[in-house]
Amino acid sequence: MSDRETQDAVGDAGQAPPRSVPLARGLSTKLLMLTVLFVMMAEVLIFLPSVANFKLRWLEERLGTAAAVSVVLVQDDSESLPRTLQDDVLAALGAKAVAVRNGGVSRLLVIAEMPPQVDEHVDLAGSGPIDAMSGALDTLFFGGDRIIRVFGTVGESDTEFELVIPDKRLRAAMLVYSRNVALLSLVISLFTATLVYAAIDRIMIRPIRAMTSSMLAFARSPDDPRRVIAPENRDDEIGVAERELAGMQGQLQRTLAEQKHLADLGLAVSKINHDMRNILASAQLLSDRLSGVRDPSVQAVAPKLLRALDRAVSYSEGVLAYGRTQDPPPSRRRLxxxxxxxxxxxxxxxxxxxxxxxxxxxxxxxxxxxxxxxxxxxxxxxxxxxxxxxxxxxxxxxxxxxxxxxxxxxxxxxxxxxxxxxxxxxxxxxxxxxxxxxxxxxxxxxxxxxxxxxxxxxxxxxxxxxxxxxxxxxxxxxxxxxxxxxxxxxxxxxxx
Incomplete structure (x- = not known):
């Protein structure tokens, strides 16, 4: 194939694939990015129940504080409290109203301003995980101007307390918590990815890179024994692959050496073929003269000698070089x-x-x-x-x-x-x-x-x-x- 034909063939087939891999597309970079991505996805699965639990704990703390204040208000008769003191209590709680239910009777202890509607009801004792996570996401993404009614018991008391509170402070606290969790997750992801990358790079990527380099070097000079990979003493899949690659490279070198030997042998035979044919032709002429001798012993040997020379001439004409010439198909007869x-x-x-x-x-x-x-x-x-x-x-x-x-x-x-x-x-x-x-x-x-x-x-x-x-x-x-x-x-x- 000429240089022009080679260029056309390469042009038709497109650019040849690269013989080396850039770092940006290498296995190491892909491994690092995938590890960070997968760890972040795992952190998202952890984040959902975590933020839902944060919301419930935050509301539980507020309800506990309201319960402690309610005990004092019940003993001191909240109706006799000055209005300014009630406002101070509600401001400290960040609530609109505080109520207590005991024995089926509900009593409003402190109230600042009753909202026209309550957007969400949270039962601290009866909230399931699915409801808690969906409610937390709803507050996190769409909250800030809603009213939440929180109710439940505190400690071992049978008294149920209720708290009507805006979700503005709750959402702000959840945003801060989410930011902290995101930063912590990113740090954990990078740390984990670094450890996983270092371990897998040492165990897998480096040996694979070494095998790739060995194959490229072997392809450039397959007859050089130094190009054969030296397998490490490993009993895993990488070790098996290295040993098999070393075996194939060694076998290929031996095969190439044999082919070269055969080619050299064929070249040598082709050079001496002409002279050998001349020598055999001279021997045939001498054997033909022997057939005219009347000696019985010569007459017995001469036909055998002629047949041997005929076969030798035939072999010489076919250039008997194993691996270089192909024998003709057999001409079969009954023998x-x-x-x-x-x-x-x-x-x-x-x-x-x-x-x-x-x-x-x-x-x-x-x-x-x-x-x-x-x-x-x-x-x-x-x-x-x-x-x-x-x-x-x-x-x-x-x-x-x-x-x-x-x-x-x-x-x-x-x-x-x-x-x-x-x-x-x-x-x-x-x-x-x-x-x-x-x-x-x-x-x-x-x-x-x-x-x-x-x-x-x-x-x-x-x-x-x-x-x-x-x-x-x-x-x-x-x-x-x-x-x-x-x-x-x-x-x-x-x-x-």
Whole structure:
């Protein structure tokens, strides 16, 4: 893609998302603001019953004072009190009238000016929480020029006292109380938000910020081992996330290294491919001359040598670089498997290997539906791995035998490659078909099993490790016959 196309693509998709988060939109700022908001909402829920209780206590104090004055007025006969003294009593209470009810009889003790109507009746003993909160809010927002009648008993006395009082002073006191509660709530909210912010920032935000920075740094230089995050020793979700991120980054680095190795390997093979083809062509010319020699031993070896060179030329022309080139789809034919296995043994020279016995246990009439060259490569890779595993045993008494057998069940062919080697190590079994990781010996690449696995899968079959213990390792290649297309089968049956 050219620079112009890249710019157009970016322009069509809009601006790229930022790779860093401004502080104003960061999680820390959002956390602080949400904590303050939620604490203030909680304070509002506390404020409603609190201001309602303040109103009732304020009225209760006034009624208690009026009750104390009423006792004196009842004993001294309030009707004989001078008017100025009555006004002083009412002014001290901030009330319009004071009355007492005892034994069902109500008596007005002091009165300054009877208001034309009473706007609210408050029963200190019988006010429910809902009524108290709604009345407090009504006084707080709409009061100031209303008259309230307050009544109830004081202490353990059965005498009921009544007080008619304007709500102006009550509203003023409630406003002061509300202001104080609001300021206190704000201080509590900020203090709580600071503590919550500091705790969560230390426990969550900082590790998340560290993981974000690590991912951005890793994206800039994924091949640098220093970019892999160092997980903290934590057993919570953040610790699990850090360890998983470190594992994924490490795995990605290994994968990138393997891909680079494969790319370098493919480049090297492509450079030597031309020279290799020339060398093989010269070898073919020499082998053609051998076919004219009348020596029986030469006549027996020459055809095998020609077939081996033909396969080598074919592989070279395909640039055999694992992971860089794709093998062509298998060209499947009916093959005599025993003959193909004999060719594998001749190519590997197993018979010449000291102390290693090669057994072709395939029945003479066994046929398999497969690509000849690709199946040959599969069996060669499996057999070569088995020979290398057994060649490390120096004890002459140890049995070293490589056996290739096969059986057919319906339309499925199953080929087994069995050796008496030491078995695969644990690491090789865990990365069985992974290139550069599935090798059973030091210095190996593990490409043989990886190539064989891909070729078998191309046939629609499977390659599996059946058994691997000391003295017996079995690989099984399962290849089904290619299915018959119904339209072609019907075409064959259609009369001319």
């Amino acid at each position: 005599r498997l025993r003959q193909l296995v004999d060719e594998v043994g001749d190519l590997l020279g197993v018979e010449a290997a000291i102390g290693i016995e090669f057994v072709n246990a395939v029945e003479a009439d066994m046929e398999v539906d497969a690509d000849s060259d690709q199946l040959f490569r599969v069996l060669t890779n499996l057999a070569r791995n088995a020979i290398e595993a057994m060649a490390g045993d120096e004890d002459a008494a140890v049995v070293r035998r490589l056996t290739i057998s096969a059986e057919r069940t319906g339309s499925v062919s199953r080929i087994q490659v069995t050796d008496t080697g030491p078995g695969l190590p644990q690491k090789a079994r865990e990365n069985l078909f992974a290139a550069f990781r599935g090798s059973a010996r030091s210095g190996g690449t593990g490409l043989g099993l990886a190539i064989a696995h891909e070729l078998v899968r191309a046939h629609g079959g499977t390659l599996e490790l059946v058994e691997s213990i000391g003295g017996r390792t079995v690989f099984a290649v399962t290849i089904p016959d290619q299915p018959v297309r119904l339209d072609e089968a019907r075409g064959l049956r259609r009369p001319a």
